[in-house]
Amino acid sequence: MPPIDKDALEQRMAALGITEDDFTEKFILGSGKGGQKINKTSSCVYLKHLPSGTEVKCQASRSRESNRQLARAEICDRLEEQARLRALARRQAAEKRRRSTRKRSRRSKLQSIADKRQLSHKKQLRSRPPRDD
DSSP: OOOHHHHHHHHHHHHTTTGGGGEEEEEEOSSSSHHHHHSSOOOOOEEETTTTTEEEEEEESSSHHHHHHHHHHHHHHHHHHHHHHHHHHHHHHHHHHHHSSOOOOOOHHHHHHHHHHHHHHHHHSSSSSOOOO
């Protein structure tokens, strides 16, 4: 696990419009492998981004400070992914609107008219023949 550059993380958070005031941060007793050190210290970081409601729990290392940085990086990853998905949905909606409003080709129009004529002829054949009185 490579160390996280603190300045790069701050720039990333600033680019996303995230401030430290947007977080609720708690420190929880660790669990799992690591022995006495992990079981006695509150090195697990719980971080919640209040505006988006995104929650992260990080216990990747035994150091509280590195877990704080990793949790912030994970929040940034998730918010970037959400922004990317929103932008993709907007592009897809715009493309769908563009496709639905574009003009049909001449060939397509002619084919549609031919299909309608054929259907009309088929329906005329279903009608009763005229009576010979």
